[in-house]
Amino acid sequence: MRTIAEFEAAARERLEPAHYDFFAGGAGDERTLRANEAAFGRRSLVPRVLRGNGKRDLAVEIAGSPLSMPVLVSPTAFHRLAHPDGERATAEAVAAAGTVMVVSMAATTAIEDIAAAARAVAADPSLWFQLYLQPDLEFTGSVVRRAERAGVRALVVTVDSPVFGQRERDHRNGFHDLPPELAVENMRDGSGSVRDIEMSAELSWDHLAWLRETTSLPLLLKGILHPEDARLAVAAGVDGLVVSNHGGRQLDTAVSTLDALPELAAAVGGVIPLVLDGGVRRGTDVVKALALGANAVGIGRPVLWGLAAAGREGVAEVLARLREELDHTLALCGAGTPGELTADLVR
Numbered sequence: 001m002r003t004i005a006e007f008e009a010a011a012r013e014r015l016e017p018a019h020y021d022f023f024a025g026g027a028g029d030e031r032t033l034r035a036n037e038a039a040f041g042r043r044s045l046v047p048r049v050l051r052g053n054g055k056r057d058l059a060v061e062i063a064g065s066p067l068s069m070p071v072l073v074s075p076t077a078f079h080r081l082a083h084p085d086g087e088r089a090t091a092e093a094v095a096a097a098g099t100v101m102v103v104s105m106a107a108t109t110a111i112e113d114i115a116a117a118a119r120a121v122a123a124d125p126s127l128w129f130q131l132y133l134q135p136d137l138e139f140t141g142s143v144v145r146r147a148e149r150a151g152v153r154a155l156v157v158t159v160d161s162p163v164f165g166q167r168e169r170d171h172r173n174g175f176h177d178l179p180p181e182l183a184v185e186n187m188r189d190g191s192g193s194v195r196d197i198e199m200s201a202e203l204s205w206d207h208l209a210w211l212r213e214t215t216s217l218p219l220l221l222k223g224i225l226h227p228e229d230a231r232l233a234v235a236a237g238v239d240g241l242v243v244s245n246h247g248g249r250q251l252d253t254a255v256s257t258l259d260a261l262p263e264l265a266a267a268v269g270g271v272i273p274l275v276l277d278g279g280v281r282r283g284t285d286v287v288k289a290l291a292l293g294a295n296a297v298g299i300g301r302p303v304l305w306g307l308a309a310a311g312r313e314g315v316a317e318v319l320a321r322l323r324e325e326l327d328h329t330l331a332l333c334g335a336g337t338p339g340e341l342t343a344d345l346v347r
């Protein structure tokens with residue numbers, strides 16, 4: 001299998017239909033889900049030539065973490081629904097590839113076990129932890145302490161989910177919960193019972209200020225689309241933003257991330273890094289996002305397709321293909337590094 005589309009087809013064959021739909025689906029009419037990919041298709045590259053870039057270097061640094069390429073793994077829930085090895089397999093493949101895995105708060109493996117798996121293949125792996133701020137701040141604080149002790153290098157606070165998106169496929173399939181043998185392991189409280197993740201519309205910048213006080217880890221906000229929110233985030237001392245519409249799973253008809261990117265890049269003016277996710281499937285997509293102002297991209301579903309199709313090897317293969325395509329596209333655009341990509345290369 002060479003392309004992410006082929007991995008998706010293989011994953012679809014293997015997965016229970018309701019689980020495939022949970023991974024693949026989006027909110028409402030899935031307009032935003034489609035728009036993310038379509039936005040890359042609407043743009044063309046205008047390559048430069050004779051630039052003398054025989055040796056390319058894909059490495060970047062984001063929020064203090066080194067990445068071997070400007071592609072990280074966005075947080076996705078329930079990896080053990082995709083493959084029995086679940087998040088451990090993902091962590092091994094991502095650590096071996098030298099990039100960042102953002103572990104979902106809704107992982108089906110405990111953060112300590114994910115960190116151990118990553119450390120078994122790389123001396124100093126970069127794991128970030130995604131957090132839904134819980135209205136119970138004391139419990140939120142205990143999850144943060146746990147992630148810190150496990151050695152995560154940044155927190156990614158998802159802010160696009162004041163309520164859970166309406167996913168019609170899940171309603172139709174009656175898919176609402178994990179099977180009884182799986183649990184959201186990072187939501188265990190002191191007594192060992194597993195709490196439900198609460199989405200809360202009460203959350204405000206005050207809660208973020210509390211989090212900023214409670215940890216010294218770099219903080220990124222995930223799910224920023226409005227430039228004014230980007231400015232507020234900079235003012236709040238946030239260390240980075242993930243330009244995301246949750247892969248079209250929250251607000252349907254929300255702007256595609258690539259369309260939102262230029263205004264967000266202008267709003268932050270390079271003061272903090274921007275990671276874009278949603279619809280990235282090819283090396284050319286990565287180049288377009290970087291040229292229009294992202295410092296890196298995140299991939300969600302492609303990792304799940306690799307994992308479902310072939311476990312750790314499948315995730316490794318998805319990352320290897322994207323790296324190869326990115327390197328190839330840089331060469332064809334006359335660029336030697338991600339930093340050389342500029343907006344004039346995109347129409």
Ligand SMILES: Cc1cc2nc3c(=O)[nH]c(=O)nc-3n(C[C@H](O)[C@H](O)[C@H](O)COP(=O)(O)O)c2cc1C
Pocket residue numbers: 022023024036074075076077104105106130158222244245246247248249277278279280298299300301302
């Ligand atoms: C099955 C699935 C589960 C997800 N779970 C989470 C999650 O737990 N936390 C979160 O912040 N985002 C979650 N996301 C959103 C991803 O982090 C990311 O924004 C999105 O998948 C990017 O789009 P892409 O799948 O087109 O690459 C999930 C996405 C999918 C597809």
Ligand SMILES: CCCCC(=O)C(=O)O
Pocket residue numbers: 077106197246249
């Ligand atoms: C409570 C699980 C949240 C998973 C999630 O964020 C998603 O499915 O998009």
